Amino acid sequence: MKWDFEDKVAVVTGAGKGIGAATARGIAEGGGRVAVLDVDADAGRAVADELGDAGRFIELDVTDRDGIPAAFDAVAARFGGIDILVNNAGVVTRHTIANMPPENWDRTMSINLTAVFDCTRTALPHLKARGGGAIVNVCSVSGYRFSLIGGVDYTSAKWAVRGFTRQSAYELAQYGIRVNALCPGPTLTPLVEGSMSPEEIARAAGNFPLGEWVDPKDVANGALFLASPASRMCTGIDLVVDGGFLLVGAQSIEEYMDARGDAAG
Numbered sequence: 031m032k033w034d035f036e037d038k039v040a041v042v043t044g045a046g047k048g049i050g051a052a053t054a055r056g057i058a059e060g061g062g063r064v065a066v067l068d069v070d071a072d073a074g075r076a077v078a079d080e081l082g083d084a085g086r087f088i089e090l091d092v093t094d095r096d097g098i099p100a101a102f103d104a105v106a107a108r109f110g111g112i113d114i115l116v117n118n119a120g121v122v123t124r125h126t127i128a129n130m131p132p133e134n135w136d137r138t139m140s141i142n143l144t145a146v147f148d149c150t151r152t153a154l155p156h157l158k159a160r161g162g163g164a165i166v167n168v169c170s171v172s173g174y175r176f177s178l179i180g181g182v183d184y185t186s187a188k189w190a191v192r193g194f195t196r197q198s199a200y201e202l203a204q205y206g207i208r209v210n211a212l213c214p215g216p217t218l219t220p221l222v223e224g225s226m227s228p229e230e231i232a233r234a235a236g237n238f239p240l241g242e243w244v245d246p247k248d249v250a251n252g253a254l255f256l257a258s259p260a261s262r263m264c265t266g267i268d269l270v271v272d273g274g275f276l277l278v279g280a281q282s283i284e285e286y287m288d289a290r291g292d293a294a295g
């Protein structure tokens with residue numbers, strides 16, 4: 031599906047892989063121009079190269095508070111302004127509370143939450159200069175329930191991003207800036223592939239009522255809707271793209287049916 035991004039300029043953080051890369055591609059396909067921001071220079075450059083003149087790679091660690099303004103200024107200088115911000119960069123690690131190094135908590139919070147604040151406040155003057163814009167905060171179904179992949183750090187950050195989204199949507203509506211949260215269910219990206227074994231991944235497919243893992247393109251479609259004029263009257267909402275994951279617990283449909291004395295279809 032193609033969305034209309036003609037004359038629009040987007041900044042996508044963590045666009046070198048996974049959901050961010052799929053979103054950057056979709057914006058470019060819709061006629062927009064995209065700044066691919068990532069700490070992984072090889073991955074980010076490869077995505078920007080794919081997009082040709084519509085893409086620009088800027089190496090940025092989103093926890094580098096002092097480096098963010100220069101990156102956004104470079105985007106505006108290159109493309110003439112900024113209309114869209116997709117706060118997508120995120121990390122996950124697997125720890126219990128008991129075995130999580132405190133530095134791990136701090137790192138997750140700074141990438142998954144604090145950077146959303148820093149990138150938003152940096153983008154604001156640019157969006158205002160265009161008379162409005164759209165911000166998409168990539169949250170998670172962990173922001174509804176809890177994380178099967180990550181730990182309390184991840185879940186806490188994602189719940190906070192939903193709260194941040196609500197309040198900033200109210201505050202920024204007066205400037206024509208819409209702010210929405212996108213809540214993917216488990217999605218087959220390098221983030222998941224790096225933290226689950228192939229066996230776990232195969233087994234987990236049974237947890238999705240729609241029968242398969244969410245693909246990064248499915249999630250990108252949600253981001254593209256929220257970033258595009260198609261969602262012009264949506265602000266402060268959460269859009270869940272999860273293959274029905276939130277409908278069930280942490281068990282396969284076979285386990286679910288078996289417990290009720292029946293067999294899965």
Ligand SMILES: NC(=O)c1ccc[n+]([C@@H]2O[C@H](COP(=O)([O-])OP(=O)(O)OC[C@H]3O[C@@H](n4cnc5c(N)ncnc54)[C@H](O)[C@@H]3O)[C@@H](O)[C@H]2O)c1
Nearest residue numbers: 044046047048049069070091092120170216217219220221
């Ligand atoms: N994959 C999932 O199952 C899933 C589910 C729910 C939510 N999400 C969220 O979606 C977003 C994207 O996840 P993904 O699965 O595509 O991950 P991914 O690991 O595939 O891609 C994330 C990208 O962010 C970049 N990144 C990481 N730290 C960064 C930093 N400090 N500064 C700049 N870039 C940085 C990485 O280099 C990478 O290119 C994250 O916010 C994640 O929490 C993912």
